[in-house]
Amino acid sequence: MTDQNQIEKPFLLNDSALFDLIILIFFLLMTVIAFDYNPRARSIPLGLGIVGSIMMFLQFLADAMPPLRSKLRFVVQSGILSGEKPDGQKDTQKQEAALEPPHPAKTEKVSQYWWQVLRMILWLTGFIVALSLVNYLIAVGAFIVLITKIEAQEAWKKALLLAGCVDACFFVLFDIILNAQL
Amino acid sequence: MFESALPALQIMLSWPAPLYLLLGTLLGMLFGILPGLGGPQALALLLPITYGMDVNLAIVLMVGAMAAVPFGGSIPAILINTPGTGQSAATTFDGFPLTQKGKAGMAIGASATASCLGAFFGAIVLTVLLPIGRQIVLLFSFPEYFMLALMGLSVIVVVSKDSLWKGLISALLGLALSTFGYDPVTGSVRYTFGSDYLWDGIRLMPAFIGLFAVGEALELMIRRGKIAQVPYTGKLSGVTDGIKSVFQNFGLFLRCSFIGCIIGIIPGVGGAVANFLAYGHAVQSSKNPELFGTGEIRGVIAPESGNNAKDGGALVPTLIFGIPGSIEMAVFLGALIVLGLEPGPRMMMENPETILVLIYILVAGNILVSLIGIFGAGYLCRLTFFPNTLLAPVIFMLALMGSYLTHGLIYDVVLSLVFGVLSLAMKRFGFSKLAVVIALVLGRLAQKTFHQTLLLWGVKGFFVRPISLGLFLVTLAMLLFPFIRDFLKRRQASRTI
Numbered sequence: 001m002t003d004q005n006q007i008e009k010p011f012l013l014n015d016s017a018l019f020d021l022i023i024l025i026f027f028l029l030m031t032v033i034a035f036d037y038n039p040r041a042r043s044i045p046l047g048l049g050i051v052g053s054i055m056m057f058l059q060f061l062a063d064a065m066p067p068l069r070s071k072l073r074f075v076v077q078s079g080i081l082s083g084e085k086p087d088g089q090k091d092t093q094k095q096e097a098a099l100e101p102p103h104p105a106k107t108e109k110v111s112q113y114w115w116q117v118l119r120m121i122l123w124l125t126g127f128i129v130a131l132s133l134v135n136y137l138i139a140v141g142a143f144i145v146l147i148t149k150i151e152a153q154e155a156w157k158k159a160l161l162l163a164g165c166v167d168a169c170f171f172v173l174f175d176i177i178l179n180a181q182l
Numbered sequence: 183m184f185e186s187a188l189p190a191l192q193i194m195l196s197w198p199a200p201l202y203l204l205l206g207t208l209l210g211m212l213f214g215i216l217p218g219l220g221g222p223q224a225l226a227l228l229l230p231i232t233y234g235m236d237v238n239l240a241i242v243l244m245v246g247a248m249a250a251v252p253f254g255g256s257i258p259a260i261l262i263n264t265p266g267t268g269q270s271a272a273t274t275f276d277g278f279p280l281t282q283k284g285k286a287g288m289a290i291g292a293s294a295t296a297s298c299l300g301a302f303f304g305a306i307v308l309t310v311l312l313p314i315g316r317q318i319v320l321l322f323s324f325p326e327y328f329m330l331a332l333m334g335l336s337v338i339v340v341v342s343k344d345s346l347w348k349g350l351i352s353a354l355l356g357l358a359l360s361t362f363g364y365d366p367v368t369g370s371v372r373y374t375f376g377s378d379y380l381w382d383g384i385r386l387m388p389a390f391i392g393l394f395a396v397g398e399a400l401e402l403m404i405r406r407g408k409i410a411q412v413p414y415t416g417k418l419s420g421v422t423d424g425i426k427s428v429f430q431n432f433g434l435f436l437r438c439s440f441i442g443c444i445i446g447i448i449p450g451v452g453g454a455v456a457n458f459l460a461y462g463h464a465v466q467s468s469k470n471p472e473l474f475g476t477g478e479i480r481g482v483i484a485p486e487s488g489n490n491a492k493d494g495g496a497l498v499p500t501l502i503f504g505i506p507g508s509i510e511m512a513v514f515l516g517a518l519i520v521l522g523l524e525p526g527p528r529m530m531m532e533n534p535e536t537i538l539v540l541i542y543i544l545v546a547g548n549i550l551v552s553l554i555g556i557f558g559a560g561y562l563c564r565l566t567f568f569p570n571t572l573l574a575p576v577i578f579m580l581a582l583m584g585s586y587l588t589h590g591l592i593y594d595v596v597l598s599l600v601f602g603v604l605s606l607a608m609k610r611f612g613f614s615k616l617a618v619v620i621a622l623v624l625g626r627l628a629q630k631t632f633h634q635t636l637l638l639w640g641v642k643g644f645f646v647r648p649i650s651l652g653l654f655l656v657t658l659a660m661l662l663f664p665f666i667r668d669f670l671k672r673r674q675a676s677r678t679i
Binding site: 058132144 | 216345347348350351354355357358361365367368370372373396400403404569571572575576578579582583586587590592595596599602603606607610611629632633
């Protein structure tokens with residue numbers, strides 16, 4: 001029942017459609033900004049922006065509006081060349097699968113996945129901030145210890161050993177061999 | 183020049199030259215393996231060491247390092263989907279899927295053999311072309327550069343595996359990103375959003391590190407488990423099969439080595455282009471293009487042979503004209519000048535032995551690094567059986583510090599992170615990362631040479647020069663060939679029914 005309702009929804013802003021929207025905004029911005037440049041400088045980015053916006057808009061429609069997917073077959077079909085099997089027959093199963101909307105049972109897993117990605121981005125952002133504030137050896141060591149202990153849930157001993165090894169390698173390579181002023 | 187062949191061989195074999203070759207090769211391999219570091223950094227490091235050293239020994243050390251970098255870069259590309267250098271990016275497309283299938287040994291064996299033989303091919307071409315290289319270099323101008331870029335971009339149509347539509351969107355995204363920064367033709371500064379950092383456009387190395395290393399490490403961290411999806415047996419198999427596969431695909435190897443050489447000869451085109459063009463050629467000329475990207479050994483042989491043959495070609499303009507075709511060659515050229523040599527036509531007359539030592543070392547360095555790779559493959563492949571949760575933090579650090587080290591800019595690290603997240607999202611939603619990379623590499627070359635051709639010759643400039651027209655027709659044929667083949671197959675099938 002839930003599956004049926006989900007499939008029949010005319011508009012579905014899932015993660016795929018959201019990504020399409022972000023890229024669509026990028027292409028639209030590119031198109032608008034291109035008008036600020038002189039005609040020769042604008043020609044290529046403007047062309048790319050317009051074509052990209054149109055193609056991405058159709059992709060967005062196909063991903064966000066499941067009923068439209070059958071009408072926009074050219075958007076969701078497998079590749080013209082690589083959808084072929086070695087004997088020249090089309091991989092119809094794959095193409096049919098592409099026409100189906102995403103399975104709703106995956107919704108919970110999807111949010112869990114993006115939560116994990118967000119956590120990793122925050123870890124890496126933290127590392128970049130630390131790298132700009134303190135010595136790189138401290139930033140690298142702290143990052144490895146914390147991420148190995150907290151995210152990977154490994155033992156303290158393992159985390160400290162890994163961080164120590166990486167720091168030692170970096171010190172030998174960057175400070176002693178390369179004499180890089182980091 | 184050829185009467186100096188034996189004395190040059192004697193120089194190369196006399197002690198301590200073999201020791202210097204080993205040291206140079208090990209250093210080059212290390213710099214190749216580490217993302218963000220590569221030939222220019224290795225040479226820059228060796229430059230002060232070689233000052234005051236015997237010229238031939240200095241060349242042994244430096245060329246040994248230069249020769250080892252490309253294969254060094256391919257090792258992490260195959261094992262952890264992280265190209266050590268930009269030139270090894272295309273090796274990830276089939277090298278890493280082979281590792282996931284538990285065939286890392288086969289991929290490394292094929293990569294080492296193709297690298298070694300590719301370098302040998304490049305060295306032969308260099309030896310033959312040195313006397314006539316000047317004419318060849320002068321045959322290439324803006325229209326030919328543009329057509330080469332177009333040929334590379336045409337690969338996108340074939341490599342867009344799951345959805346051609348998404349492949350084309352990815353290519354547009356890559357091309358759009360390549361328009362960022364200072365436009366050398368019009369002088370305009372585009373899409374910098376007020377940041378000085380973007381004046382140079384999207385820097386390729388941090389972008390590659392993000393797309394491959396950071397994206398992959400994010401995926402590993404989330405997926406958990408291990409890279410190799412087969413149980414660890416304790417022994418590495420398939421290395422011999424990998425070596426054999428190069429000989430079984432010798433035609434492909436020769437064609438890709440030739441492509442690499444030509445790209446190397448043309449100044450300013452770059453190693454990454456050779457890598458992608460060779461890979462693209464392998465896909466387009468294959469009877470089963472759908473196998474590429476899933477762990478096809480020809481997808482390793484092609485970029486590796488092109489990548490290593492390129493070095494021999496790149497030395498042609500460097501030695502004949504004193505024009506460096508890449509940053510690596512620029513540093514090498516500087517080193518030669520510091521050593522008291524004068525690259526150019528006179529060098530061939532005055533220092534034939536030195537040139538031959540250089541060619542021999544190019545081959546010997548590649549043989550040595552390939553042997554180290556093949557015999558050390560067992561140890562290297564154990565990496566892929568490590569838990570992802572321990573491997574991913576190390577990859578993050580290697581990648582981000584490599585990105586930081588290139589220019590010492592924190593923005594490079596931020597760029598790598600942005601591209602890493604983009605890579606993860608693109609993979610999840612079926613967009614082609616490969617298309618973005620190809621378009622990003624070739625986009626700048628294409629748009630610059632497009633405008634330059636229009637300014638100098640107009641539209642007809644693309645079609646009146648024989649090489650440019652030839653390249654255009656080859657591109658057209660490569661694009662149409664799969665459609666024609668498909669049409670003929672269908673007609674044949676309908677006749678049978």
